[in-house]
Amino acid sequence: LIVNDGDTDDPATHTNTAYGWAKTYTNVFRTGLPGTSAKYQATYLGSLENFLAGRATSSTSGSIGYDRAAESHYQELQLRERTYPVPPAVFLVREYYGGLCNGVPDCTETSRRQRLEAALAEGVAIGPDVVVIQGPGLWSPPADVVGEANVVANATVEALEHHPGPLANFPHTLLVIAILALLLLVPGGLARRWFGLDSTIDRFALIPGVSVVLVMLAGVGTLAVWRGPLTMTKGWAVVVVAIGIGVALRFADAWLRRPLDAFGRFFDDLFAVFSNRDFSVLMGYQFLAQAGQGVVQGAIFKALVFGGEKGFDISVAPSADYLLKVVLALYIPYTFLSPFVGVFIDRFERRRVAWWADILSAAMVASIVILVVFPLGSGSPEHRTWPTAGLIVGLLVAQSVARIALAIKSAALPDVLSGRDLLQGNGLSQAGGGLAQVFGIGVGTIVAGQIAPWVGVLFGAAVLLAGAMVSRQMRRVEARRHDGSLGQEVRRILRTVVAGVEEVAGRPAAALGLSAFQMLRYQFWGFVLMTFALYAKNLVQGGNADTLSQILSGVGGLVGGALGLIVAQRLKDRVPPIRLLLGSMLLLGAATVVLGGILTVAAFAALLFVGFFSFFLGKISTDTITQQAMPDDFRGRAFALYDIAYNLGFIVPAAILSVIWIEGNAARTREILVASGAIFLILTAFVAAWSRRIRPDLAPQDDLVGDEAAELARSTES
Template sequence: MITELRQLLRLSGFRRLLTVRLVSQAADGMFQVGLASAWFFSPDAAGSAAAVAGRYALMLAPFTLVGPFAGALLDRWRRRQVLLVGNLVRALLTLAMAATVVATGPDAWGVLVLGLAALSVNRFLLAGLSAGLPNVVEGRLLLTANSITPTLGAGAAFLGGGVGFVVAWVLPAGRTADAAALACAAVVMLLGALAAGRLRRDQLGPLTPRRGDLRGDLAAVLRDLVAGARYLAARRTPGQALAVMAAHRFLYGVVFIASILIARNLLAPPGDSAAGLATFALILGLTAVGGAAAVVVTPTLSRATGPQVWIALMLLLAAASQLLLCTTPSRAVVLTGAGLLGLAAQAAKIAVDTIVQRDTRDDFRGRAFALYDVLYNAAFVGAAVLAALFVPDAGWSRPLFAALAVAYVLVAAWVWLRAAREPEQIVDSSPSRNPQLSPTLP
């Protein structure tokens, strides 16, 4: 790995693209912290469950609605220009958002619309970074590059989020602190545009941009997603894994929104947005620690149980975390529950990824993971709708967490007792379009 990393760093195109990724994702981390501070923890922002859930649904809408179609557009546009212009556009949107926060407060419609637009642009940037990588890295080094760059990007986003948190925490709570965090993110976005400008105009492709009917291409994306869904359902194990993942993300999303409300309205002094944001950051940190533990234990233990049983066991662990939260909304209980749920969520996701990769034919894997992305985010949007209706403004309710625990147990029982362990053998008469699928012998 070290040798291959050195070889990668000798490639000027890879170094420049990696720089764009690191700077852009650091800006994204700062932006998301500024957004969270303004939308969820600002004294001027409404702290009701409906308000928090609505804003959270808006944050995820671009990833659900824009994501599937990003590829069709990136095959038409120069990806280097997407990175350069995209960073410039979202910097301007973020500066406008910061000014609007100061002028009208974080709950103004202008802030919501600008935030939604900036997040939509960010979705194209992430897709463009991935799509451009094969144009600067070839052969066996591409696998290493695909392994390294998302990890380094996530680290940059974490560091950027830390800087954004410090800015929001050091300044007096209110509109000025929220706007300052967003303005700092805009400055880093401009640096991302400058970094993209160091790449040659055509260096990231596409080598032959697509022409013709854009509407037809977008319709083809929908047809491919439908074909992928039919294939996964007929194959059984990957389709069931995605369904379980969606159910898990739906329940996790309700807990996530409840955690925002608990951090803001129960575990922080009234009106102290900095304390609320710090508490929520601690909850996310413990969730990340649980996720890191899952990376260590899952590869070893899941081999002994099989991925389906492992998923069921992790769903039961998630149920236990919700039963713990039924006791009392103390800081220790909330943080412990966050760690357990982080472990359960990441461990189950690793097993789901394994099932989908192992049991999906290669020419359907792209569509499978496109559906994965849509379901992953759509489940959170659905959770926001449920949270707006049933989560109390304080965030904590014994009946709520008891119901979540029961739901986790029911999903675990279905996986343990009814989920297929081996994929169904199928015939696909037209893999590139809407397939006619039917069971057959191996």
């Protein structure tokens, strides 16, 4: 198809519309052709003279838009000619051939008409204003074909100009009405009971709309499976599918409503705990703290990895050795602070601890912006001690406020839930907190990349301030009120730290929960995820490891965590937490051994999915076991020890990997994964044997039992 248009730019917008007209003309030209014919068709944008000369048309006024459109169309034409080396049929339509004044000085309507008639004269007419161009190497239609084409074209023009009335072909009109009635009434009429359309007005108003929706859904589904051009056969198939859906919904009460009701009840039961105001406020505080941590850390990590300039340039990413050192510098200091945080949670009013933690963290993060992020500018902190140290302090502050929030949550959860459904509460907390943190990291990274890191860090500080406001609404987050003064409690800190450690050690179930959590952290977050992050660039072309890591870990975390939440909800009243823990550990170890030796994207995707699922289920099981084992006055210190385990879960694997890691070495990567999985399975067997020895200390369900459950019940009633 030969088309053309003006080659000058619009003086107001400085754009050219030739590409748009060429696309429109091509779409109209293809109307009515079978879909299989599209691969043979090409459009030439430009003058007929240049087409016959075998060259692209260039703008006579210097329009870049016209030149690009003409060149791209010409390249597509050349591709068609190489793919199908036969004489082409070249069409020229009067209405599609514009641009007749391109490059012509003092162009008049007469000269424009003369140029158009000269172009049409280069071909043989096959209808009004449509010709097939003649010339060397071009297909020439036989005389009988030309005659038939003109007869059909003239008949079509006559039919359009003298269109028959509505009663001219009455049987056909009745057929069309019957088909429309079939489409608009039958699918929706069959499904009306399912949608509760019982009254006459409901049926009259909504059955046609329901029918249209069912036909559209049937069409999308049918054509998604049965690919290719739309034919009459496929059209009737869509109608049959739509009617079939209507029939299925008519009898859906017998086969669909029961599973849907069960599905709805499951999620009603799962989220029913949010009707508890105290639980909802506690979760809101935790989610905002983790979201704020994510925003701050996402923005700072962007500055650490990609520098302070706009965008994400992988070529400036620092070495693996530098990143491992950053991890160690981040997690080692907080390991020594965690026990003291636990004392504050146990010895002071937890609401006050939450408030001041968020307020002070927001202030410190804002100070980091002024002292470090602004002076860093667009540069990279690698090989620069003070900027790196300042950014690590910012990461440490964000890490600390989130860990404090999680410790407060874990210590207060039995109180706000009155000791019931701890596994369910821990699962919702873990899932919601993970989503909040991932969302925060995404927001912080995007804001830092598209605007500037300092904007992302300040936004994270604002989120922390919002969390502080929410913390003021917390109630019943401890079994009894703590009225000690700051001076009194500071003098008792070291003694109470030791008492907390002794309390955990003296309660076998709590010690088992803490130890199992430490093992889970080492294996999944340490060896599996770190090894994947270090090896990811070897799995993709061009070393785009950052995108692969985000996709696989994000999808694996979302799907695995969601499945873990569902499994925990289904099994919480039938399977003791210790069995869920052992099952998750066994699954993680086996998956690491089996999949760790297969260094492919698919294998890592499967390993991350299983890992996130196992860690999620195992983590909420250890939380529940520890909460059941520890009295309220010691839970803050117990979960502060969890923070130590959390940090060691990064520190120890990072230290080991910094020594044994060989960049890009597949054999060493397999050895690390398989060996760590095998050791983890041995540790799982040890935990199983330990649990059998202390069976009387382990609760058979996810509620508090014994004296503390009764105490919480009395405090709730009062």
